[in-house]
Amino acid sequence: MDERPVDAGALINELEGHLLIEATLGEGRAEAGRFTRQFGWLTDSQRAEVEERFTEEYVSLARLSWQRTVQRGAELRGEYEEAYRVLRRRLLGVWVFGMGLLSAVGVVAVSLARR
Numbered sequence: 001m002d003e004r005p006v007d008a009g010a011l012i013n014e015l016e017g018h019l020l021i022e023a024t025l026g027e028g029r030a031e032a033g034r035f036t037r038q039f040g041w042l043t044d045s046q047r048a049e050v051e052e053r054f055t056e057e058y059v060s061l062a063r064l065s066w067q068r069t070v071q072r073g074a075e076l077r078g079e080y081e082e083a084y085r086v087l088r089r090r091l092l093g094v095w096v097f098g099m100g101l102l103s104a105v106g107v108v109a110v111s112l113a114r115r
Helices: 008-037 044-113
Strands: none
């Protein structure tokens, strides 16, 4: 047996992926059945072929949608991380300015108090 530790997060992600694909296949098959019912003139083999192709297209479109969602999520993450960095820099700048101003006021106050 392999001595490497099991990455539980990766295992869970892989399991979720399989479950998502299986659920999508089930949805695709159900939609394919509903779609082909309207064509009563299809033979059983024709109906099976149309359902198979419909299901393949359904899953393909779902994967494309997932890929676009992942891509957009990455774009948004980058945008929000950049906005967060800008806000942190601004906050740090305001804090440094405030501390400098407070120090200057303190120095002036001390020098006035010594007079």
